[in-house]
Amino acid sequence: MDILIIVYAVLSYLIGSIPSGLIIGKFFFNTDVRQYGSKNIGATNTYRVIGLKAALPVFLCDALKGAAGVVLLSPYGPMFMILGGILGMMGHNWSVFLGFKGGRGVATGLGVLIALSPIVALICFLVWGVIVYFTKLVSLGSIIAAALVPVLMYFTGESFWFVGFGGLAALFVIVRHWDNIKRLLAGNELKVERIKKD
Structure with a gap:
């Protein structure tokens, strides 16, 4: 195996592990977003705690982390592109810099999806946006959009590897939202609204 594949795979995970929300919140706004709201480091909780001025760059940085893994391993074909994307997601979800939390x-x-299939990414983003706009529930939009990925990959004629990635990515997102699913069913899920820091 080309040693560069191993190097790029490790880099994909490490880039994914960079905690954008924590860095931007602490460095630019003197705020640890893990102390407020859902205590998550992602863009949604960053918006709740700090606002759009922090949430937007966090969102962009987190998306770039996923795309980076795909791009790094793209010379080696679809299977390795997907590996890079999955490792980026794993880094974000289980960051080595945060004690394997994320x-x-x-x-x-x-x-990752933008790098693999921009059309599917656009459809999923629009679905997510419509759901969030009408319900103010980012978790619900994220779960439904994620579940659509493998279906859309299949019906847009993407390769077996891309459809498989869609299924695995959807599983990742749904598992990471398990507590949100329980709150959604109980009717007490947090909405995407600004909060005041204690």
Whole structure:
């Protein structure tokens, strides 16, 4: 095996592990988003705690982390592109820099999806946006959009590897949202609204 594949695979995980929400919150806004709201480091909780001025760059950075893994391993074919994307998502979800804790992988997964299939990414993003707009429930939009990925990959004629990635990515997102699913069923899920820090 080409040694560069191993190097790029490790880099994909390490790049994914960079805690964008924590870095941007602490460095630019003197706020640890893990102390407030859902205590998550992702863009949604960053928005709740700090606002769009922090949430937007966190979202973009997290998406770029996912795309980076795909791009790094793209010279080696679809299977390795997917490996890079999955490792990026794993890094975000289980960051080596945060004691193997992390976010829920939605923005990072979107970055992977944009790099693999921009059309599917656009459809999923629009579905997510409509759901969030009407319900203010980011978790619900994320779960439904993630579940659509393998279906859309299949019906847009993407390769077996891409459909398989869609299924695995959807599983990642749903598992990471398990507590959210329980709150959704109980009717007490947090909505995407600004909160005041204690």
